[in-house]
Amino acid sequence: MALSPRSGLVSLAGRPNVGKSTLLNRLVGAGLGIVSPKPQTTWAVVRGILTEPRGQAVFVDTPGLHRPLDTLGSLMVSAARRALDQSDLVFWLADCRAPAAETLAEAGRYLGKKVPALLLLNKVDLIAKPLLLPLIEASAASGLFREIVPVSALRGDNLDTLLDLAFRDLPPGEPLFPADQLSESPERDLMREFIREKVFLNTREEIPYASAVRIEFVKPEENRLLVGAVIFVEKESQKGILVGKGGEMIKRIGTQARLRIQGLVGMPVFLDLRVKVRKNWRTDSRSLSEFGYRV
Numbered sequence: 001m002a003l004s005p006r007s008g009l010v011s012l013a014g015r016p017n018v019g020k021s022t023l024l025n026r027l028v029g030a031g032l033g034i035v036s037p038k039p040q041t042t043w044a045v046v047r048g049i050l051t052e053p054r055g056q057a058v059f060v061d062t063p064g065l066h067r068p069l070d071t072l073g074s075l076m077v078s079a080a081r082r083a084l085d086q087s088d089l090v091f092w093l094a095d096c097r098a099p100a101a102e103t104l105a106e107a108g109r110y111l112g113k114k115v116p117a118l119l120l121l122n123k124v125d126l127i128a129k130p131l132l133l134p135l136i137e138a139s140a141a142s143g144l145f146r147e148i149v150p151v152s153a154l155r156g157d158n159l160d161t162l163l164d165l166a167f168r169d170l171p172p173g174e175p176l177f178p179a180d181q182l183s184e185s186p187e188r189d190l191m192r193e194f195i196r197e198k199v200f201l202n203t204r205e206e207i208p209y210a211s212a213v214r215i216e217f218v219k220p221e222e223n224r225l226l227v228g229a230v231i232f233v234e235k236e237s238q239k240g241i242l243v244g245k246g247g248e249m250i251k252r253i254g255t256q257a258r259l260r261i262q263g264l265v266g267m268p269v270f271l272d273l274r275v276k277v278r279k280n281w282r283t284d285s286r287s288l289s290e291f292g293y294r295v
């Protein structure tokens, strides 16, 4: 039976630690293809691509969902929603041990009606099967999801079923990326995302949401890569926090981001990271697009 191929963007969403990276590694393998995002996915960072005869699933990250959801500012919530709305399918991951009410309330804040979503109840290897039933029932009753799929990303349980369902729900279409493009060198968008991730991990309260990153230059030298970047915040006080006592905070963020970029490019990286103030950048559409936000 010849089926027309299906292809599209699959957003990976869910709290930190639910198993998104583990799942991705399982699905697309360690040799993760990283490519620059297509223009219509300004928001998204492509994390991996699965190409099969039946189609292509392009897995994208959901910006704004890196932090515990209850601490998100409204800008990030709407950013995450918009990113989800721009994908063709959502994999909403949850730890199957988390309370159903919590999982469903969170998913309800982000999922619209436009894009089909599958609920992946991950880490089923950690609990007894009968304990899953109430969660599956409650999730089905919520009407948020097209399917509820218990999986173990770690052990690989039920991933075949997951992919069958995913390819069924992706729209018909040719692959978005040619197979030979999968090892294209990473771009500024990815570096920016890494720096932003480290700001998110190291700071609290309003700082993550007041921070935007602009990559100033990427210069290959003989045996290292020079990268210049600026983190913009909205106020002097935020700059003070981000720089930290004696520059301690910005050094830590810079080191972590540098290691991440190094892992990506496979050569030593020198990261020149600065902090500047741009008042009210979050409400200025020129600044927003300059910093990679779709406006």
Ligand code: GDP
Pocket: 014, 015, 016, 017, 018, 019, 020, 021, 022, 023, 122, 123, 124, 125, 126, 151, 152, 153, 154, 155
């Ligand atoms: P992410 O933050 O959503 O990307 O989560 P990670 O993929 O980094 O996983 C967080 C932790 O959960 C890691 O220690 C994983 O090994 C573990 N983990 C992920 N999936 C499973 C699973 O199916 N079963 C078990 N037992 N552990 C898992």
Ligand code: MG
Pocket: 020, 021, 022
């Ligand atoms: Mg992860």
